[in-house]
Amino acid sequence: MAVFDDIGYEDFRQMAMDDSLSPHEKIGFPNAYRDAHEAAIFADIESKLANLARRSQNVLDIGPGCAGLPRLLMDACRLREHSLVLIDSPEMLAHLPDASGVIKLPGFYPDCNDALQPWIGRFNVIICYSVFQYIFVEASFWKFLDLSIQLLAPGGQMLIGDIPNVSKRKRFFASDAGVRFHQDFTQTSEVPHVDFRAVEKDKIDDAVILGVIMRARAQGCDAYWLPQGESLPMANRREDVLIIKP
Structure with a gap:
């Protein structure tokens, strides 16, 4: 099964309900691209988000899917007493366990303003991993970025991770x-x-990533273009963006 970058929210809803697919395939990856790699991927995420190592933080995961990464995040949040909000389709969220301190918000980000209004300015960590390429095609990525920055607390950090960059x-x-x-x-x-x-x-190419960085900086944030760890399965053609609200 190939990596799909030309599908969208409704396709993922259908894939989530397809029992013939593995959890990795439900989120658009062949098993070989994620099996035995998720611990390294999560370690790379943690290395870029210092706030995750703190205690009692508010964490948002945009499009977590239903494979191993959100479960690793849930475990880390439980140990550190974080509040965790997961936004995805109801079909994807149904595959993830319910847990204390975890809030599931069904819907398509960023078209979920009403549900997120109580969280404006409150998230210490926002993660959007392997998802931005779908938002880029299917939604306004400026709306995505502007809402995300509004949601960040002072000192908050956002990782837009695993971005497929055709220029790279x-x-x-x-x-x-x-x-x-x-x-x-x-x-x-x-x-x-x-x-x-x-x-x-x-x-997505270099121009798009530069545009995201410059728009985040124009809104008073620091923003950085980061490589992935060399051990990650797609590090030779994917990159990350880290946004920090001072």
Whole structure:
């Protein structure tokens, strides 16, 4: 099963109800991309969000899905006495256990303003992992960003993680390492075609990520473009953005 970047909220609702799919496949990943990698992925997330290590924080996870990562987050929040809000489709949220200190808000972010009004300015941590590419196509990503910044408390941190960046992907597959990776993966001697001048419709590139960083900074936040840890399965073509409200 391939990684799908051209599906949306309603597709994921249907996938969540498909019992023939594994938890990873329900969220658009082949098992090989997440099996045995989730602990490393969560460690990378924790390394970038210092507030997660504190106690009694308010945490928001946008689009957690139903695989292992939200369960790791739930465990960490329970140990540190955090309040955790999960926003996703009701079909996805139904796969996650109910727990003390966990609030499930069904809906499509950012079109859930009413439910989030009591949380304006209160979240110490916001996580949006492997989700931004779908919001980018299906919603206003400025609305997504503006609402997220409103939700952050002073000193709050937001990680927009695992962003597929076609510019980074092109740079990688134009390199010797990228050619070797492609040939090992396909078991061929094929050299991947790379066109740096082509603009790929509905795909995130360097310009989009720079736009997110600059808009966050224009609203008084610090924002940083970060690499993923080398051990992560898609680190050679995905990146993270960290936003901090002073």
